[in-house]
Amino acid sequence: MSNISILQQYPEYEVNIGIEVHVQLNTKTKIFCTCANEVAQQPNTNICPICAGYPGVLPVLNEQVVNSAILAGLGTQSEITPVSIFARKHYFYPDLPKGYQITQHTEPICTEGKVNIRLEDGSTKAIRLIRIHIEEDAGKNIHSPFSNESFVDLNRAGTPLLETVTYPDISSAYEAKEYLKNLRSIMMYLGICSGNMEDGAFRADTNISVRKKTAKELGTRCELKNINSFKFIGDAIEYEIERQITTLEEGGMIVQQTRLWDEKNRKTIIMRSKEEAADYRYFPDPDLPLIEVTKAKIEQMKEQLPELPEQKVKRLVSDNGLSLYEADIIVNDIELANYYDRAAKINSSKQVLNWILRDVLGYLKESKENLLEFKVTPEKLAGLITLLETGKINNHAAREVFEEVAKTGKEPVDIVKEKGLEQIGSSEELEIIIKAIIDENPDVVQKYKAGNERLFGFFVGEAMKRTKGKGSPNVIQDLLKKYLK
Ligand SMILES: [Zn+2]
The missing domain is CATH 1.10.10 (Arc Repressor Mutant, subunit A)
Known part of the structure; x- marks a missing residue:
């Protein structure tokens, strides 16, 4: 199935997608208590009366969570709200013992941001953000595969989250994937989220609807939940677009539902219909103070802003002479980007990029090593390339030295001496x-x-x-x- 064919078949339709992402912050402690903000092996071992929701305890806001939220706002060109508030979102669920989640409702900390994406034709499109707000995560229900029982693990309760919500600006699976990749990169470059999708540190819920281009209102939407890879999200969106258009063309109606992606059968399946969804009741949380963000604070946070992916791509293209394609490969992976920057600072020749794309990535793929523990540090790679460029060694020897550094971590110069690899140039x-x-x-x-x-x-x-x-x-x-x- 492909939405290209279905949209070509029915060109009178358009697709409207809005995405909510839960970004798990990597602060040292949880949002309202001093429990470590980390994954614990044993259930219910990383909890205290506050995050476990005992009655009568008082939450104390972790300042680092607010700082991370401000950084996220600045990194997405959002407005930072001078005074925002926390709200209680009431619902009953076993993984939420206190009966409400602390979140932000009427006054989120950031509003009206945007994330730029590059379209297939090379042009740029801004995906607008309605808001970014701070909230706490709930615990987890674990359903036994062996018996008709369920268990509650509260280790995750009180983990700080930022929820980012877009307008329905996204109009294809491709755009959705680009948006998610860019948003994830921004959060990782800001240093506020691990970006690990498998661990649930970056979770996307996607709302999809289709409508005839002449229609004034958006179509009825379905929500895709709990999909933890960009590829599967893209596949699920394409399936949903085709399902919705086909249903409408056959005279049917779209029912508002939450759906899951069934990877095995490659289709979306119903999880629950929205009628069953809880009718939340929000009101301001009386236990927490207003969050006041002064102009001075924003200025101070601006100074902490690192170079973000979009700026880095521009710099690598204009200053280092990389093609857009090359710059994208480097910048999409923050560790690779740091590696490249460190090597290019020592040796500015284009060879650095060639060696990284060909030899470094090739070696890591083959050996299944990770860049952070790779023995050919950026400094050693730059040194090796300098030996090659000054004619001390030839290409053949350079490959040999590279392999040897990768295995032993020795200095390239020492390996050249030890192995007598100096080029015979006389x-x-x-x-x-x-x-x-x-x-x-x-x-x-x-x-x-x-x-x-x-x-x-x-x-x-x-x-x-x-x-x-x-x-x-x-x-x-x-x-x-x-x-x-
Ligand atoms: Zn706690």
């Missing part, structure tokens, strides 16, 4: 070798001179063999051209 030394090759192979020389130019490679190969791969290819070629005339 003409005198190479001249002797080349003259010998020519003398010993008169018939090959004759064939070459008779017009079989492919035999040039034979002489180069022979010279490399006799120098044990250490001859300078440029000098060898020059000498061969001279003596084979």
Whole structure:
């Protein structure tokens, strides 16, 4: 199934997608207590009376959560609300013992932001954010696969979250994936979220509706929940677009539902219909103070803003001469971006990028190592490339040194010395070798001179063999051209 075909088939339709993302903040402690904000192995071991929701306890707001929210707002060009408030969102669920979730309702800390995405034709589109608000996470219900029982684990209760909500500006699966990738990158560059989707640190709920382009109101929407990879979100959206248009074209109606992605059967399935959804009752939380963010505070936070992905792509293209495609590959992975920046600071040649894309990524893929523990540090890679560019070693030796650094973590210069890999670049030394090759192979020389130019490679190969791969290819070629005339 593909939405390209369905939208081509029914060009009178358009798609409206809005996305809510829960960004789990990586603060040291939880939002209203001093419990560590980390994943605990045993259920209900990382809790206290506050996050476990005992009656009568008082929450104390973690300042770092507010700072992270301000950074998220600045990173998405949002308005920061001078005075925002917390609200209680009432509902009953076993993983929420106190009977309400502390969140923000009428006055969220950030409003009217935007995240730019690049479309397939290279143009830029701004996805507008309605709001970013602060809230606490609930616990987890665990349903036993063995018996008809359920258990409650409150370790996650009180984990700080930012919920970011877009306008229904997104009009395809492609745009949805780009938006999510960019938003996740921004949060990771800001250093406020691990971005780990498998652990649920970045969770997206997607609202999709379709309508005829002539319609004034949005169509009835369905929500896709609990999908933890960009690819599956894209697949689920494409399926939903086709399902909704087909249903309408067959004279049916879209019922407001929450749906899940069934990866095995590659379709969305109903989780619950919205009629069953709780009717939340909000009111201001009397236990928590107003959150006041002064202009001075915003200025101070602006100074802490790191270079964000969009700016980094622009800089790599304009200052370092990367193509947009190359810059995207580097910037999409924050660790790779840091690696590249450190290496490029020492050696500014384009070779740095080539080596990273070809050799570093190739090696890591093969060895399943991770960039942070990779023994070829950016400094060592830059050093190796300098040895290559100054003619101390040739390409062949550089590859060997690279492999050796990757295994041992030794300095490239030391490996070159140890293994005697210095390039033989002196003409005198190479001249002797080349003259010998020519003398010993008169018939090959004759064939070459008779017009079989492919035999040039034979002489180069022979010279490399006799120098044990250490001859300078440029000098060898020059000498061969001279003596084979
Ligand atoms: Zn606690």
